[in-house]
Amino acid sequence: MPGERSLSDVLRNSLNNSDLPFRDFVELALYHPEFGYYARPESPVGREGDFITSPLLSPVFSFALGRLIDEFMSRSGDAVWQVVDIGCGDGALIRALAQGAGGRGSGIGERPCAFFGVDRNLGRAQPQPDVTYATSLGDIPPAEARLIISNELFDALPFARLVQRGEELHELWVTERDGALDWTEHEADARYDEYFAERGIELDDGQFADVSLEWPALYGDLCRFVQRGLIVTFDYGLPQTKLFRGRMRRFGTAAAYSRHRVSRDLLVNPGEQDLTAHINFDDLRLTGERQGFASRFFDIQAKFLLALGAAEHELLKPVGEVTVDNAEDGMALLEARDDARRLILPDGIGADIRVLVQERGMGREEWGFQTKLF
Ligand SMILES: C[S@@+](CC[C@H](N)C(=O)[O-])C[C@H]1O[C@@H](n2cnc3c(N)ncnc32)[C@H](O)[C@@H]1O
Structure with a gap:
């Protein structure tokens, strides 16, 4: 007004x-x-902001997802394929994925693929030549296979108390x-x-x-968008029997961060x-299964990233294998190693964030992330 x-x-x-x-x-x-x-023009996510998310915490997150992109690409044949990060914020993750894909020499320059960041507010999105931003899935051109990633999108949807x-x-x-x-x-x-x-x-x-009625509604939109491909959802949430268990969560899960x-x-x-608020993962899982998706993974983030090979990143290699030139670099490296470990330690973000992966039309063969580690 x-x-x-x-x-x-x-x-x-x-x-x-x-x-x-x-x-x-x-x-x-x-x-x-x-x-x-x-x-707001300043990003709320990050060390200077109100909360930190996995892509901004450590490059190990995009490194592990790069492994998934490699596998996805090798299974897509000659299809025109896309990687889409929905709820991309400033685009840090999709930019790192596009860069990593090019840098690993996966032949992306010659292959029919593209990287997209989608967010309802693109005011903070940082440009990069190999990434296209959109405010809606409807603005993305057609593709034969799609890998959709979201990190902390569903827990940012408006909810009722x-x-x-x-x-x-x-x-x-x-x-x-x-x-x-x-x-x-x-x-x-x-x-x-x-x-x-x-x-x-x-x-x-x-x-x-x-509760957000938008959890199943938005996930349904993602399912319709992916005729063939994977939907990978990282979020704070639980299956409904745990989420709405009175003894454990008498006061719900709504929280404010500053x-x-x-x-x-x-x-x-x-x-x-x-x-x-924590999301009801069953809303996503069942919406996908009703649309013909197979649930390929549902567990904590730590297990998912480790199954993708996160531990092979140099920040997670044994200390003896790393050399530094001076004390300052040594301190920075120690901090970066701590942040990388936070992604996969079974307290905090490594265990509180769960990952759901659903797949349609990509064949029955198991994926690398389905490897049982423990
Ligand atoms: C908690 S932030 C996460 C940002 C980023 N994924 C990360 O991990 O750092 C949630 C983001 O989802 C976006 N968002 C919320 N609802 C959306 C929708 N319906 N479609 C696309 N983006 C949405 C918000 O604008 C915000 O940038």
Whole structure:
């Protein structure tokens, strides 16, 4: 609206008319085209930002995915193929993958392939000649085989916050009380009652749950986009029996991130902190399987990266095999080695992020990442 100069103005105008479902509050806080968290010119991801993601943590992540690209390419024959990173942010991962593919001499220059980054907000995307950016899958030219990768896309989708009150499911809304944002409860939108009923999930009295109806909807779009290929999803999430287990997750999983600190205060500083919730991986898996995809892998990130050969990267080689010229380089190397290990250690990002890989039309043969390590 004219005269709005900040997200607070947008929210105040909106709340003057009526309270807002929390889901719509998240949509505004993260994706308002001018004042949303992801519309800000500075990247929220990275050491200087609010949280770190695997591609920005260590080059070992793109190194391991490079192995997957090699395997994908060798199985695609002469097909015109593409690698697409959806929810690519500033494009760090897709740029590294395109560069790595060229650098490894995989013959990409002569082969009919292309690298794309897709994000609903491309304001921070860094240009690179061999990467094309788009805001929608619909803008990408046709291809015979596709490898789709996403990292922390689904946990960044707007979500509703629900709570069971006796026999009734309630939905949390946002209101303004004495000049501050506050919570209020309404009977839940019927679509959330259906969500739990269809999945046979019963919440305990007083249990909170965070749900995005966009998890299966967006994944369905990816499935339709990939007639033949792989969809590789890295995200914070769990299968639904664990995600909605009352004893473990009575307060849901919604969290806010700012300056690498996590908080449960979801309403403070709208537009200046990230809001996220763990995803229901069964929504993705079942959506894919209903569209004819085979689930090839579902486990923690550490196992996936190791199965792809991450340990062969020089940052993960034994210390004795590495030489440095001076103390400064030695310190930098130690830090880089620590970051690389964080990707694959079974605490933190290595175990909290799960990977789902689904495949259609690429043959029955096992993939390298299906190798059992432990
Ligand atoms: C948590 S960030 C992850 C960025 C990057 N993948 C990384 O790992 O550093 C989530 C990204 O998903 C993008 N996003 C959210 N919804 C999207 C959608 N429907 N289509 C494409 N991108 C979307 C956001 O704009 C944001 O850049």
